[in-house]
Amino acid sequence: xxxxxxxxxxxxxxxxxxxxxxxxxxxxxxxxxxxxxxxxxxxxxxxxxxxxxxxxxxxxxxxxxxxxxxxxxxxxxxxxxxxxxxxxxxxxxxxxxxxx
Numbered sequence: 001x002x003x004x005x006x007x008x009x010x011x012x013x014x015x016x017x018x019x020x021x022x023x024x025x026x027x028x029x030x031x032x033x034x035x036x037x038x039x040x041x042x043x044x045x046x047x048x049x050x051x052x053x054x055x056x057x058x059x060x061x062x063x064x065x066x067x068x069x070x071x072x073x074x075x076x077x078x079x080x081x082x083x084x085x086x087x088x089x090x091x092x093x094x095x096x097x098x099x100x
Contacts, residue, residue, distance in 0.1 A: 031099035034090050041087045045080065052076040 055072045058064040064072070094100060 028097070028099065030097055031094060034094045034097070034099060038087055038090045038094070041083050041090070045083045045087070048076065048079055048083070 052072065055064060055069070055076075059069050
């Protein structure tokens with residue numbers, strides 16, 4: 001019977017053990033926080049869009065005056081631009097933090 005050197009047996013044991021251990025990366029809480037904020041902003045944008053769609057329909061039906069229409073349109077575009085800019089900034093942060 002051949003003798004095996006102890007180093008070989010140790011390396012073989014470590015190799016077999018290493019194959020059984022799985023690696024799970026640690027959660028990146030900063031990325032989770034950024035993604036949560038993006039989702040919240042997108043939810044607000046969607047609710048605002050749906051609300052504005054009602055105003056658009058009322059305008060088409062003649063139920064909204066020109067003055068109210070212009071006021072609502074201005075309010076919605078300002079809010080949409082701010083929210084879209086905020087979401088874009090968060091996407092840039094996520095890319096910078098290697099979240100994607």
